[in-house]
Amino acid sequence: MQQAVGGIEAGATGPGSTPMLYCSGLRKRYGERLAVDGVSFSIAAQECYGLLGPNGAGKTTTISMLCGLTLRDEGQITVDGHEAGTLEAKRAVGYVPQDLALYPDLSATENLTFFGQLYGLSGKELEGRIRETLELVGLADRGKDRIGTYSGGMKRRANMAAGLLHRPKLLVLDEPTVGVDPQSRNAILETVGALGIAVLYTTHYMEEAAKLCDRIGIIDDGKLVAEGTADGLISAHGGRDKVHLECDAASLDELAAACSALDNVHDVREIDGHLELTTDHGPAVLPAVVAVAAKHNVELTGVEVRSPNLEDVFLSLTGKELRD
């Protein structure tokens, strides 16, 4: 466990020692609805933290509070040791909102010039940063074109460039790949992965969170229900491997009885004309399953081993599926 600013246990386990972001007991209410309910987490310098949850779970409200966009009702937030919402904290944050936050009538360079000036950049330094950032997001050759002429993926990358321009210590990305083509999505993920700064990445795509993030917080109905590495979460909450077997319908019962007797097979169920075996390690039990089928003269027409993933973790923790 790491010690957060203010002497409060932060709970960050990623690389680095001092939390770049520390949130504790965040609450935000809109009328009768509690959008964020006691959320606490921290992010170390250079750590990529994923906030995974469905739409409406409270991800955007949480980052709105830590970026100083929305006042919190309760809780504590510090960014690089500064109270969230102060000018010092804002300087440390690069915010990339979910929706495009650029002026379509201006070029990428004009947009970046304006937003760079807001962070105190000017002259040659600003020009250099703009050039460098456009190269980073792969838009160096389109800098003079108006944003309105960009494709959806290019707009997203330009959106990210505006958040990176002032070299923030903490980059906050709110669902940056929603509605983006696979090529731009990969480009965004590669860019984020190579940054080497603290990143808060909200998404409802579990593959992105698993691939990109050092640690993941699972949020639902405004509450952080679990937190840890992807492997740790899957190990703790994802359940066991599943082996799906397809065969002649007349042989299902015989195969089910034979598989039930195997070591390390904890459960056998018939689901929609298939058999589903629950085991600790699917690949390890597979040879025994094939052998048993051969022994009973059952022809396997399909075999699939499925390991648990974050979707299963979410289902296990909330009783719901991660959904759009």
Next chain:
Amino acid sequence: MIRVIALNELRRRLRDRSVLIGCIAAPLLMSAVLGLSFAGASSTTALRIGVSGASSQLLASAERASQLPHGITVVTLSSEQAVKTAVTNGDLAGGVAVRADQLRLHSLLVPVVDPGASTTPGFDVVTRGTSQLGQEYAESVAAGMASVLYAGRVPHGADPTAVAITTLSVGKPGGKVDLNFFAPNIAVVFLFIGSGLGMRSLLMERSAGTLSRLTAAPLRASQIVFGKLLAVFVTGLATIFVIWAVTTFAFGADWGDPLGVLLMAVGATMAMCGLGVFLTSLAKTEQQAFGITLLIGLFLALLGGNLLPSGSLLDFFQVLALGTPNGWALVGFGRLDQLGEPASSIVGPFIVLLVIAVVTGGLAMIRVRRMVEP
């Protein structure tokens, strides 16, 4: 940072041409329409007030007493009918008819300008439709005569009955009106529309998503709002200057002392900006802001005398007109262009406009955090 935000706002408005349309094209067009409509009636030197039934001594004394601005000519006509005909035809801007029996007044005491009075001893002020200036100057001449008569009767122990000056409207509404009066009038309307709608930009940024990035930047909420206000102030001034320049150089209008006009333009623009940001602070969406601005704008234009001369409104509303920024702007511009007074004469209206700007802007600033919340 305020300057950076303002420059970005102006750049974007130039890029989408809204500045060109709102600050140059529309004022140019309106100035041209005004100029072509009212050309030839653009100077107070053209205003003539006719009087019938008064002696030359009384008339001369009345002219002095009423302190008419230079260029207002008072002419004598033979009869009340001649006055009415000349006013109806537009040969006179207004007139005063004094019937013979009313000259034998024994009880002149207080000269009261009371357009609403019905049957009273005194004078008939003859006016034509919308010739507001003619009416006002004719009333001044009538009041001047009444005061001269009153002064002459006091030593003899007058009967305390008031003299009423009744207004008699002749002819059909319409006719030529003074360009000097209407050019600043229209400029103030443009100013209000421009300021009110200009501040909608903040709400448009919210719906476009860029407000979140501005709010996330190391800026105070007030800097964002003041940046927007500065851009609106610049475009507002540009609008009024375009109308001033076009009506002056192309159509010969005389707005009065340039320093005074400059001060009034700055004061009026600041007041309208204050009001604009206040109205914007009440709205959550740009559609709401548009509706509120339109509604309040029409109400203020009506009340302040931009649509109808304030003198034609009920007394109660004439008092309320002085609670409007456009009303005070018209008072200031009126002193410069109608009365030919120097720049020093508009210090009062200028200060009132500044106070309106500070009060309305201050009220908006109370809600500044909410204004910039995405």
